[in-house]
Amino acid sequence: MAVTLKDVASRAGVSTSAVSRAFTDGASVSVKMRRKVHKAAAELGYSPNFLARSLTTRRTKLIGLVSNNFHNPIFLEVFDLFTRSLQDRGLRPLLVNLSTETDPEHSVQMLRQYSVDGVIVASSTLPPAFSKAFRNKKIPVVNTFGRYSSTPDVHVVGIDNIEAGRIAARELIARGYRSVAFLGGPEAATSTQDRLKGFLEQLATHPGIQVRHSFAEAYSFRAGRAEMLRLAETDLAQAYFCGDDVLSIGVLSALQDRGKQVPRDVGIIGLNDMEMSAWENIALTTIAQPIRQIISSSVELMVAMLEEPDRYPEARLFPCHVVERGTLRPRPDCPT
Amino acid sequence: MAVTLKDVASRAGVSTSAVSRAFTDGASVSVKMRRKVHKAAAELGYSPNFLARSLTTRRTKLIGLVSNNFHNPIFLEVFDLFTRSLQDRGLRPLLVNLSTETDPEHSVQMLRQYSVDGVIVASSTLPPAFSKAFRNKKIPVVNTFGRYSSTPDVHVVGIDNIEAGRIAARELIARGYRSVAFLGGPEAATSTQDRLKGFLEQLATHPGIQVRHSFAEAYSFRAGRAEMLRLAETDLAQAYFCGDDVLSIGVLSALQDRGKQVPRDVGIIGLNDMEMSAWENIALTTIAQPIRQIISSSVELMVAMLEEPDRYPEARLFPCHVVERGTLRPRPDCPT
DNA sequence: GTTTTTTCCGCAACCGGTTGCAATTAAATT
DNA sequence: AATTTAATTGCAACCGGTTGCGGAAAAAAC
Numbered sequence: 012m013a014v015t016l017k018d019v020a021s022r023a024g025v026s027t028s029a030v031s032r033a034f035t036d037g038a039s040v041s042v043k044m045r046r047k048v049h050k051a052a053a054e055l056g057y058s059p060n061f062l063a064r065s066l067t068t069r070r071t072k073l074i075g076l077v078s079n080n081f082h083n084p085i086f087l088e089v090f091d092l093f094t095r096s097l098q099d100r101g102l103r104p105l106l107v108n109l110s111t112e113t114d115p116e117h118s119v120q121m122l123r124q125y126s127v128d129g130v131i132v133a134s135s136t137l138p139p140a141f142s143k144a145f146r147n148k149k150i151p152v153v154n155t156f157g158r159y160s161s162t163p164d165v166h167v168v169g170i171d172n173i174e175a176g177r178i179a180a181r182e183l184i185a186r187g188y189r190s191v192a193f194l195g196g197p198e199a200a201t202s203t204q205d206r207l208k209g210f211l212e213q214l215a216t217h218p219g220i221q222v223r224h225s226f227a228e229a230y231s232f233r234a235g236r237a238e239m240l241r242l243a244e245t246d247l248a249q250a251y252f253c254g255d256d257v258l259s260i261g262v263l264s265a266l267q268d269r270g271k272q273v274p275r276d277v278g279i280i281g282l283n284d285m286e287m288s289a290w291e292n293i294a295l296t297t298i299a300q301p302i303r304q305i306i307s308s309s310v311e312l313m314v315a316m317l318e319e320p321d322r323y324p325e326a327r328l329f330p331c332h333v334v335e336r337g338t339l340r341p342r343p344d345c346p347t
Numbered sequence: 348m349a350v351t352l353k354d355v356a357s358r359a360g361v362s363t364s365a366v367s368r369a370f371t372d373g374a375s376v377s378v379k380m381r382r383k384v385h386k387a388a389a390e391l392g393y394s395p396n397f398l399a400r401s402l403t404t405r406r407t408k409l410i411g412l413v414s415n416n417f418h419n420p421i422f423l424e425v426f427d428l429f430t431r432s433l434q435d436r437g438l439r440p441l442l443v444n445l446s447t448e449t450d451p452e453h454s455v456q457m458l459r460q461y462s463v464d465g466v467i468v469a470s471s472t473l474p475p476a477f478s479k480a481f482r483n484k485k486i487p488v489v490n491t492f493g494r495y496s497s498t499p500d501v502h503v504v505g506i507d508n509i510e511a512g513r514i515a516a517r518e519l520i521a522r523g524y525r526s527v528a529f530l531g532g533p534e535a536a537t538s539t540q541d542r543l544k545g546f547l548e549q550l551a552t553h554p555g556i557q558v559r560h561s562f563a564e565a566y567s568f569r570a571g572r573a574e575m576l577r578l579a580e581t582d583l584a585q586a587y588f589c590g591d592d593v594l595s596i597g598v599l600s601a602l603q604d605r606g607k608q609v610p611r612d613v614g615i616i617g618l619n620d621m622e623m624s625a626w627e628n629i630a631l632t633t634i635a636q637p638i639r640q641i642i643s644s645s646v647e648l649m650v651a652m653l654e655e656p657d658r659y660p661e662a663r664l665f666p667c668h669v670v671e672r673g674t675l676r677p678r679p680d681c682p683t
Numbered sequence: 684g685t686t687t688t689t690t691c692c693g694c695a696a697c698c699g700g701t702t703g704c705a706a707t708t709a710a711a712t713t
Numbered sequence: 714a715a716t717t718t719a720a721t722t723g724c725a726a727c728c729g730g731t732t733g734c735g736g737a738a739a740a741a742a743c
Contacts, residue, residue: 361692364695365691368691368692375691376691376692380692399698401698402698402699402700403697404698405698
């Protein structure tokens, strides 16, 4: 059926090793030979079988791209960047959807069966046990959007969520809000916990300001909307730092339903700065996560680990910044 | 390093063939043997290497999932459904991002190097040449969201875009609009062409109604918004059938900027019914594409082709229906 | 209890490549 | 021109499995 090494070899009248070498660069072959082989290969329409090759080289160039987040629009951007970035380096993403998976061992086994060279865990809500399960089996892993720790046992790249919480707090304070709240994502997610922590920490230095917090059930429109609908039953804070952008949009929709004007009656600041947040009919003021850098750095780190599997785990954190749009009132000191 | 067949074999004191058979169901092994082998395997933490296996079985269970659409939120839903559906059947998606690829041969070669069992082309904007390139190399391919043809040369599953155009036209007519327009996606996309065709065709039977059309540069918020901003320079039609939902949202945002009320001043109907269209602050009236069915049918078809590669190409089309939300005025005959 | 069938297991070849090693050939030195 | 050194090439073993085939053992039939 398919044309193999042997076919090319016999056509070119050389050994199979010669053909093999002609297709691996850096191998010891004369240019003459290489030309001859490539000619025969072209005539036959041959291209080497990566999987067979991987058997001896122990490199499949397959990278498991695992996530459980298929309902947050920012992840489409994430997948776009990851696939492109991996492709550019000759790696192939094997996409794994863990939305319904609870057993880390199961995913590990599956990815081992396909001999992936490494695994990128792209999620801020997946329990750390997943990343660790890969590491325990000596599979290079980077946890993108994972939790920063001063003693990481797995490579993490993303942002400092605690600092993000502080940034949000500082921003709200600077805008002169006197009563603020954190409307977080799922309480179990480390990202939620950290953002809350930083938020409270920063506000603790401003005792005059009222603070409260609550959680939505997921990083999703529905959950954000539901939570704000619930909150609106009683009195509202002046401004909310929401778990992420999609949550924020749900919150905005609830406020609209309740006849609250944003930012006149209530201020909202999100986190992520996904594409949609810039849409004019949303115009969400938010804390931007530099996802391009995060992702290209994740891939870079992955290729580095392929060279050096026992690399000491590090955390790569990128700074966030707030991007001003239309859901927070202007700073009192610099009126627009 | 990794534990192999041989390790298990020697531990269990049996031949490698025995181990192999113990791990392939339907093989000729006694229960006793199977138990013994599995016990040894469990102790060693062995699981078979799919890629090595694929060398002889000629089945990798890898499916190329190719798309060029990483900016339309509906595709996140699409990827979610595809990955889950494939996983459920023991298949693994190798995700390929063709956003920047123009040469079909290149993609074919790459996927052949990984010996994918089949390819799912999920796109309504990718030139048909891509699907055909796979078919020409005898790789089973299904083109999801592809163009229906009465003589398909590649399996297609999706909707009848011409009929969708007709549905839109009928809906607008029924709502009593006297001047309507199609604001399509990229003119080169077959889906755009077909939707326009059906739209015009249906309206031709109502000579009293004014019809016009134009195209946005992409199925995207920005493109839809830009086009509507342009159109709003002159006078507008009473209602627009937009290329798809994300385009529609761009259009809505432009109208809002121009101070036009929807549906009071202008009516909008989209196509797709993506999750976001149901968000209360968008509430887009749209023609729903049954993507769950489309995708599960695509996967079904793919597994059928794995059994029977020379299956005669078919087109599987699913009916669309309009879902009423808030961007079209009510039907005159049944006021709400 | 013997003969015929079946079931089960191991041998060895093979899937499509890669690579250490030794042999051959070409190039460089003297 | 003879010798040393470097560049190429082929042989054969191996990567981690699968599978056709023949024979031994177990089960069924007589």
